[in-house]
Amino acid sequence: MTEKNFILKGNVCCSETSTxxxxxxxxxxxxxxxxxxxxxxxxxxxxxxxxxxDCGDNLIIxxxxxxxxxxxxxxxxxxxxxxxxxxxxxxxxxxxxxxxxNLNYAQKAYSIFTEALKKSPTARACIFGTMHVPATELLMxxxxxxxxxxxxxKVNMDRNGVPNLQEKDAKTSAQxxxxxxxxxxxxxxxVRPILTPRFTPSCSDxxxxxxxxxxxxxxxxxxxHLSENLGEIAWVKELCPDTDFYGEAYDKFxxxxxxxxxxxxxxxxxxxAEIHLMKERGVYIAHCAQSNTNLSSGIAPVRRYLxxxxxxxxxxxxxxxxxxxxxxxxxxxxxxxxxRWRLVDDTQKPLTLEETFxxxxxxxxxxxxxxxxxxxxYEFDALILDDTSLPHPQELTIRDRLERMIYLGDDxxxxxxxxxxxxxx
Amino acid sequence: MTEKNFILKGNVCCSETSTxxxxxxxxxxxxxxxxxxxxxxxxxxxxxxxxxxDCGDNLIIxxxxxxxxxxxxxxxxxxxxxxxxxxxxxxxxxxxxxxxxNLNYAQKAYSIFTEALKKSPTARACIFGTMHVPATELLMxxxxxxxxxxxxxKVNMDRNGVPNLQEKDAKTSAQxxxxxxxxxxxxxxxVRPILTPRFTPSCSDxxxxxxxxxxxxxxxxxxxHLSENLGEIAWVKELCPDTDFYGEAYDKFxxxxxxxxxxxxxxxxxxxAEIHLMKERGVYIAHCAQSNTNLSSGIAPVRRYLxxxxxxxxxxxxxxxxxxxxxxxxxxxxxxxxxRWRLVDDTQKPLTLEETFxxxxxxxxxxxxxxxxxxxxYEFDALILDDTSLPHPQELTIRDRLERMIYLGDDxxxxxxxxxxxxxx
Numbered sequence: 088m089t090e091k092n093f094i095l096k097g098n099v100c101c102s103e104t105s106t107x108x109x110x111x112x113x114x115x116x117x118x119x120x121x122x123x124x125x126x127x128x129x130x131x132x133x134x135x136x137x138x139x140x141d142c143g144d145n146l147i148i149x150x151x152x153x154x155x156x157x158x159x160x161x162x163x164x165x166x167x168x169x170x171x172x173x174x175x176x177x178x179x180x181x182x183x184x185x186x187x188x189n190l191n192y193a194q195k196a197y198s199i200f201t202e203a204l205k206k207s208p209t210a211r212a213c214i215f216g217t218m219h220v221p222a223t224e225l226l227m228x229x230x231x232x233x234x235x236x237x238x239x240x241k242v243n244m245d246r247n248g249v250p251n252l253q254e255k256d257a258k259t260s261a262q263x264x265x266x267x268x269x270x271x272x273x274x275x276x277x278v279r280p281i282l283t284p285r286f287t288p289s290c291s292d293x294x295x296x297x298x299x300x301x302x303x304x305x306x307x308x309x310x311x312h313l314s315e316n317l318g319e320i321a322w323v324k325e326l327c328p329d330t331d332f333y334g335e336a337y338d339k340f341x342x343x344x345x346x347x348x349x350x351x352x353x354x355x356x357x358x359x360a361e362i363h364l365m366k367e368r369g370v371y372i373a374h375c376a377q378s379n380t381n382l383s384s385g386i387a388p389v390r391r392y393l394x395x396x397x398x399x400x401x402x403x404x405x406x407x408x409x410x411x412x413x414x415x416x417x418x419x420x421x422x423x424x425x426x427r428w429r430l431v432d433d434t435q436k437p438l439t440l441e442e443t444f445x446x447x448x449x450x451x452x453x454x455x456x457x458x459x460x461x462x463x464x465y466e467f468d469a470l471i472l473d474d475t476s477l478p479h480p481q482e483l484t485i486r487d488r489l490e491r492m493i494y495l496g497d498d499x500x501x502x503x504x505x506x507x508x509x510x511x512x
Numbered sequence: 513m514t515e516k517n518f519i520l521k522g523n524v525c526c527s528e529t530s531t532x533x534x535x536x537x538x539x540x541x542x543x544x545x546x547x548x549x550x551x552x553x554x555x556x557x558x559x560x561x562x563x564x565x566d567c568g569d570n571l572i573i574x575x576x577x578x579x580x581x582x583x584x585x586x587x588x589x590x591x592x593x594x595x596x597x598x599x600x601x602x603x604x605x606x607x608x609x610x611x612x613x614n615l616n617y618a619q620k621a622y623s624i625f626t627e628a629l630k631k632s633p634t635a636r637a638c639i640f641g642t643m644h645v646p647a648t649e650l651l652m653x654x655x656x657x658x659x660x661x662x663x664x665x666k667v668n669m670d671r672n673g674v675p676n677l678q679e680k681d682a683k684t685s686a687q688x689x690x691x692x693x694x695x696x697x698x699x700x701x702x703v704r705p706i707l708t709p710r711f712t713p714s715c716s717d718x719x720x721x722x723x724x725x726x727x728x729x730x731x732x733x734x735x736x737h738l739s740e741n742l743g744e745i746a747w748v749k750e751l752c753p754d755t756d757f758y759g760e761a762y763d764k765f766x767x768x769x770x771x772x773x774x775x776x777x778x779x780x781x782x783x784x785a786e787i788h789l790m791k792e793r794g795v796y797i798a799h800c801a802q803s804n805t806n807l808s809s810g811i812a813p814v815r816r817y818l819x820x821x822x823x824x825x826x827x828x829x830x831x832x833x834x835x836x837x838x839x840x841x842x843x844x845x846x847x848x849x850x851x852r853w854r855l856v857d858d859t860q861k862p863l864t865l866e867e868t869f870x871x872x873x874x875x876x877x878x879x880x881x882x883x884x885x886x887x888x889x890y891e892f893d894a895l896i897l898d899d900t901s902l903p904h905p906q907e908l909t910i911r912d913r914l915e916r917m918i919y920l921g922d923d924x925x926x927x928x929x930x931x932x933x934x935x936x937x
Contacts, residue, residue, distance in 0.1 A: 165919030494590030
């Protein structure tokens with residue numbers, strides 16, 4: 088794998104800890120066999136034969152991980168934004184997702200999505216498809232081609248859908264899932280299937296039981312939604328009167344972390360017991376600040392989750408969130424944390440740039456293993472950032488330049504992208 | 513003025529009312545002598561000699577008005593964002609603004625700013641300079657060249673600054689202001705001076721008295737800051753123990769609207785009496801949603817201001833806000849209004865796209881007279897928007913396309929810009 092032995096030279100920025108940057112100017116960042124060998128001020132003798140790409144004054148940061156995104160919703164991001172969650176699902180999302188029954192439409196839509204994801208700061212992502220097996224497999228084929236590392240879920244939903252977007256029954260949903268897994272479980276280098284019950288209102292108890300069996304058989308990771316919106320939470324309580332909190336509606340089927348790595352998106356309104364159970368089961372929280380704002384859901388207590396040592400990463404949640412950019416997700420997370428501090432609880436300090444950068448890199452990246460940092464032995468995911476399109480009259484520190492690119496930068500500032508040592512562009 | 517007689521043909525979108533769009537597909541938008549003559553489905557006989565620019569399937573919207581922006585702060589937007597207002601002013605803003613004593617630096621920084629403003633969706637803006645007369649005049653010269661319509665203020669600040677950024681005394685500040693007005697009051701076609709006491713903590717009573725005299729002499733418009741941050745409000749109360757609320761600290765010098773049109777930025781924490789006085793005096797509120805978020809100030813009660821019939825427009829408030837784009841200001845305003853509804857007061861409904869679009873166009877634009885709409889007799893300010901860089905697999909309505917461009921678009925979607933009938937690019 089000689090092509091995975093190389094060196095990037097530039098200003099290397101990553102997390103020193105979850106609250107501090109490590110910034111090494113004019114450093115050598117070594118990739119050896121797709122893994123990071125370290126950041127060096129002087130190049131060690133043993134790497135002197137590796138080709139060096141000189142990135143000049145550019146910044147080099149780890150690739151970002153998007154823990155929660157709906158691929159079929161990319162087509163209508165930034166529209167219908169004046170609605171709240173349940174109304175938005177029924178009037179926009181479900182009818183739009185129904186279109187993915189048509190494979191020609193899916194090809195067109197998913198090509199646009201995967202091309203955009205490839206150009207974005209995202210190196211790794213956990214992605215919802217739709218309930219349709221062919222369209223979801225097509226999405227996985229297209230993602231495989233990008234070189235990004237992704238987990239993709241065929242969505243399960245056998246109740247409370249709309250006429251064109253609901254599976255016939257639990258058995259059909261489970262059978263389709265089995266077919267999909269058979270097709271995809273060992274097919275790809277870069278894409279893995281992830282179990283994806285849409286959310287409790289969409290999945291009957293019978294279906295949840297079947298999915299739990301499927302999960303344990305293949306030791307599948309899982310992703311779903313949790314405690315996003317007050318109306319949704321009240322509905323789950325009605326649907327599952329035997330539960331004390333929403334998370335129990337997954338947990339009673341063994342679908343709440345533990346042995347199988349699990350992501351729950353949102354957790355805006357999680358009660359204490361739910362938080363404790365998430366911690367106990369190692370559940371990852373995908374914090375989706377912009378989506379929780381757009382859909383008027385609220386602001387998740389991320390400072391508390393950090394203090395209590397839960398696993399957290401960030402998600403764009405397209406199309407609840409309108410922006411595919413994880414840079415924007417970092418900024419959104421800082422911004423809503425400030426409003427939460429001011430308006431809800433001034434004992435919970437706002438998040439800093441250092442903290443949210445960590446969440447977007449190693450925080451969420453750890454769901455994929457050793458990723459999201461430039462420590463020795465980590466997967467070599469890197470972005471080269473060029474800020475010459477953002478002119479400034481004064482001197483700026485490297486940290487200022489990084490902050491500025493995160494606040495202001497679009498995809499055009501990314502001039503190089505690597506995932507597991509493979510050059511994406 | 514033949515060059516100001518022309519027609520744009522395309523999908524014309526503007527406000528029908530403050531809560532509804534007017535959308536006319538494939539329409540003729542006529543500019544006659546720099547003013548809008550109307551939107552026509554069929555071109556009237558009398559305009560048949562005017563040259564037609566066919567914008568195809570593009571959208572045409574009114575130019576946007578930024579009611580609050582600090583030109584010298586553009587250079588460091590998107591940095592130092594982890595601080596609250598007063599700390600941010602002292603550690604970042606004041607030291608950075610001090611650099612504008614150097615005219616070479618100002619030339620470099622203001623050239624970058626004016627070039628960016630020209631390319632942005634902003635047609636008109638109310639702009640803070642610094643306390644320095646030469647740099648502020650240079651800024652005005654550069655803005656004149658852009659063709660945008662702006663009001664620009666030399667800042668007054670004779671107390672509570674930092675060593676390099678504070679005027680010697682009230683008299684010096686007033687004299688500098690007189691010099692600046694003499695130089696600029698009748699110099700430009702596109703730029704007008706606007707009186708700009710920074711905010712109460714920066715201006716002694718003696719200075720306020722002198723500025724009031726200057727204002728009345730020239731019937732000058734004015735811009736300042738009001739009730740942005742709780743720490744600031746407490747400080748004003750200390751500085752002005754004879755006032756019942758912050759607005760009185762301006763009003764007692766006759767510097768709070770009335771005869772002279774006045775903009776107060778922020779009004780996040782205005783008490784009832786202040787709101788009533790703003791209404792009585794016709795004071796314009798510049799709502800700066802992103803800045804109020806970044807500086808942890810809070811969320812202004814815009815729904816209440818609308819219900820009570822106050823004048824409101826939007827501001828980017830660079831560099832409290834990081835983005836120069838008024839598209840982003842529209843989105844930010846919607847987003848924070850949703851969080852306010854959820855977290856502070858659920859009797860105050862979130863703002864809609866239609867409402868915030870109105871605020872960004874005619875709402876703020878009316879500070880400049882008849883602008884921000886395509887009604888007959890309005891100044892012809894228009895943007896041509898091309899969304900082909902935002903591919904989509906499905907049909908979209910014109911409204912959806914507009915919403916999408918506002919949520920997702922950057923300056924590159926603007927392919928044409930006109931102000932008062934003059935082509936900017």
